[in-house]
Amino acid sequence: MSQLSFYRILSATALIVSITSAQTVDEAIKLFNAFQFDKAKNLFVKLAQDENNPRIAEIYYYLGRLNVNLDSSFYYYKIIIDRYPQSRYVDVAYLEIGKIFILKEDFSNALITFNELIKNYPNSDLKEEILFWLGFAYIETGNKESGYKTFNELINTYPNSIWASRAKNLLPSNQPKKEFYTVQVGSFRNKNNAETIVSELKAKGFDAKIIEAVVMDKIHYRVWVGEFETMEQAKTLALKLDSLGIKGNVVKGY
Numbered sequence: 001m002s003q004l005s006f007y008r009i010l011s012a013t014a015l016i017v018s019i020t021s022a023q024t025v026d027e028a029i030k031l032f033n034a035f036q037f038d039k040a041k042n043l044f045v046k047l048a049q050d051e052n053n054p055r056i057a058e059i060y061y062y063l064g065r066l067n068v069n070l071d072s073s074f075y076y077y078k079i080i081i082d083r084y085p086q087s088r089y090v091d092v093a094y095l096e097i098g099k100i101f102i103l104k105e106d107f108s109n110a111l112i113t114f115n116e117l118i119k120n121y122p123n124s125d126l127k128e129e130i131l132f133w134l135g136f137a138y139i140e141t142g143n144k145e146s147g148y149k150t151f152n153e154l155i156n157t158y159p160n161s162i163w164a165s166r167a168k169n170l171l172p173s174n175q176p177k178k179e180f181y182t183v184q185v186g187s188f189r190n191k192n193n194a195e196t197i198v199s200e201l202k203a204k205g206f207d208a209k210i211i212e213a214v215v216m217d218k219i220h221y222r223v224w225v226g227e228f229e230t231m232e233q234a235k236t237l238a239l240k241l242d243s244l245g246i247k248g249n250v251v252k253g254y
Contacts, residue, residue, distance in 0.1 A: 028059075028062065035186060041066040044063050058087075060077075077100075094121070095126055095130060102136070108141055111137040117130055132163040132166060135170075136170070148171060155167055182250070182253045186222070189219075201225060207227070208223060
């Protein structure tokens with residue numbers, strides 16, 4: 001066999017492996033979007049064993065989303081930040097870590113995270129949501145002046161954003177919405193899919209609704225179930241839903 005033929009075979013083999021890997025990642029994402037979370041997680045765990053996978057940062061991102069345990073989610077998002085700083089998932093990893101700190105009511109570290117995110121990725125497509133949580137973290141750490149200033153920046157720069165709308169509700173001139181804990185059982189790009197899940201949940205007697213969220217400059221329709229004063233109450237609902245085959249994560253709502 002000539003050397004040229006050998007390299008052609010080697011290149012073709014690498015191309016086949018790359019295509020197969022991409023198809024497998026897409027398969028795992030389809031399982032995730034179809035609420036087959038256990039199957040999706042198992043597949044992503046297997047995929048994560050290959051550090052040379054060209055979509056490894058994306059794999060870690062989904063592993064972060066699939067883990068109910070906040071510390072486990074934090075671990076996967078931190079890997080993206082530390083190992084793949086050029087990845088298109090690094091800013092969303094920062095954002096999710098900041099939100100984990102907020103969920104834990106560790107507002108000081110949330111503030112550090114969001115400021116670092118703004119500094120390192122000033123042109124992030126997630127800027128609207130980042131500004132909202134940055135303003136919220138300022139307020140919760142006692143720096144209301146900086147918090148309201150950040151909210152006003154958000155409102156003036158992105159007047160039509162859903163995050164601007166939420167910021168308006170937290171400004172002093174408005175009656176703030178009551179904080180609560182809820183269970184998120186899905187996030188969809190297609191609103192019809194979210195509406196279907198809400199209808200099914202309501203038919204089972206659950207208080208479900210759709211919340212719009214912007215992720216990487218795209219609208220996602222999240223399905224939230226229940227409103228509770230404490231995290232423990234929300235966790236109780238999450239366990240009840242899990243017993244019915246419905247996977248959900250406890251999140252903080254506003």
